Amino acid sequence: MDEKKVKDLTAYNDRFDEDPTSFNDFQASDYVKELKNQGKEDKAIEVGxxxxxxxxxxxxxxxxxxxxxxxxxIxxxxxxxxxxxxxFYDILxxxxxxxxxxxxxxxxxxINKAIKYESKKNPVDYKKLSDLLDYLDAPTLEDAPFVNKEGKEFESKKEKWYRMKVRALYEIGNYSECLKQAQxxxxLPLKWHxxxxxxxxxxxxxxxxxxxxxxxxxxxxxxxxxxxxAVDFSEILYDLYxxxxxxxxxxxxxxYDFFLNGFDYRYVSNYKKIAELAKEKGEERAYTYASAMIKKLEEEHGNTYDVDVDVSEYDANSASYLFDQFYNEIMRHLDKYIERHEGRIVYYNENKQFGSIGLPTEEDNLFFRQADYIYDEEVVRGDTVEYSVIKTFDKKKQAPSSKAILIRTIF
Incomplete structure (x- = not known):
């Protein structure tokens, strides 16, 4: 097949040099298009x-x-x-x-080229990014997901705009507009990725x-x-409360996070918070165990940790052993740190390992899971238990709820 013949632009060039105002709309469009298609961008720009x-x-x-x-x-x-x-930005x-x-x-x-360029910077200039996004009219952007040649699906242009705009607005401190755009x-009836x-x-x-x-x-x-x-919500909620x-x-x-996470250096910041609480409450044994454990953990990871109590008697003990002692001390005396309640088990599904605790002043009973017992106890209907309460989210009802945690049988 013969290659497509390149259009001769001599007539257009001569006419342009003689009188640019003599072009009609079709001729002007055809001239600039052909210049661009032939790679003559500088001439196309001059003509435009x-x-x-x-x-x-x-x-x-x-x-x-x-x-x-x-x-x-660009x-x-x-x-x-x-x-x-x-x-670059003048041309944009x-x-x-x-x-x-x-x-x-x-x-x-x-605009997308500029957004990609700014997004790669460290740190990102979110004010610049927000301004770039404002060049585009979000409601009219394509909302169908992008699918590449291999059939892999990616976010749509509209989804990308809202994802980036909401964060940019938050980062620059425009919280009201951030909330508005997030809502x-x-x-939107988007397919989110x-x-x-x-x-x-x-x-x-x-x-x-x-x-x-x-x-x-x-x-x-x-x-x-x-x-x-992707986010540590436990820390966020702790700070919020x-x-x-x-x-x-x-x-x-x-x-509760201490109970769930167990012994792991990743949670050493939680151990330190609880240690400070133990010290504040006068729980000397728990504080000493915590100090000895944290000191060993930090040293194992090449860090130093100053303690204000004598922990030399635990030099031969491992950090995991000291964690167990610390854990038991905390769990035996939870009432020293947080509110505890008493109630009676009124329902338990052994197969699904969840049930409810009767609440005399509430219409609904309080949900619990066997996994939230402090120790591996057999759950029996009618047992009196001690527990604390935490706010949760009911996925079925799509609404906030509550459940019993850190449960221990009393009798």
Whole structure:
């Protein structure tokens, strides 16, 4: 097959040199398009700018002119952009001022190139990123997921916009607008990918905290806690409870995490918090065990840890042994640290290992799981137990709920 014949532009060139205003809309469009297609971007840009200045009634050539700018100045290596960022953004502004967000327009491609460039910076300039996103009209962006040649599916343009915009708004401190855009995003009938929706929910909750709407934020964090592992929600909730004067709730969360996580250096910060609480409450044995254990753990990881009690008698003991002693001391005296309640087991499903505790002042009984017993005890209906309460999220009802934790049979 013969290669496509390259159009001779001599007549257009001569006419342009003689009188640019003599072009009609079709001729102007055809001329700039052919210049661009033939790789003559500089000439296409010169012609396009001339038409803009001298022929304001013409418009068909605009997107071809914009693509010539895009090819010449925007779609280049990041290193070249960094050499002259001002020129890059001046050209971007030129494209944005003339090209609309429509089919065959270079606007989206140009903005996306700038967004990718800014996103790679460390640290990211979120104000710049937010401003770039504002060039695009989010509601009219494509909402169908992108599928590559291999059939792999990725986020849609609209999904990407809301994911990035919500975070950018939070990072620059525009919490009200962050909340607004997050709520819009959550209400859209989008097919969400990866953890994008969870991130939107997360920044929504963070914005709620900044706006002083603590209970709403707490409910979102709790709903995310068991399904979104990219964020340490235990630490977030602990700080939120302390910040809002709910020390008992914070400490209950802390001790429950201590119970769930067991012996692991990753949770040494929790051990230190509990050790300080033990010291504050005058629980000397628990504090001494904790100090000896943390000292050994930190030394094993090449760190130093100063203690203010004599722990020399435990030099021969391992950190895991000391953790067991510390754990038992804490669990035997939970009432010294957090609120404890008494109740009677009124229902238990042995197969599913969950049940409920009767509450005399409540309509509904309190849910519990056998796994939340402090020790591996046999659960018997009618037993009186001691427990604490933590707020949870009921997935079936899609609403906040509560459950009994740190349970121990009394009789």
């Amino acid at each position: 700018r001339t038409f803009l200045e001298q022929c304001p009634e013409l418009s068909g050539y605009i997107n071809y002119y914009g693509y010539a700018l895009y090819n010449r100045y 779609n280049i290596d990041d290193e070249k952009i960094a050499e002259n960022e001002k020129l 502004e030129e494209i944005a001022s003339h090209c609309r967000q429509e089919r065959y327009s270079p606007l989206e491609a140009a 819009i995003a959550i209400g 990866y953890n994008n929706l969870n991130w939107v929910q997360y920044y929504k909750a963070c914005a709620l905290v900044k706006l002083g709407r603590y209970e709403e934020a707490e409910n979102v964090f709790i709903a995310l806690k068991d399904k979104f592992r 302390l910040h809002t004067g709910r020390e008992n709730v914070a400490y209950t969360q802390l001790f």
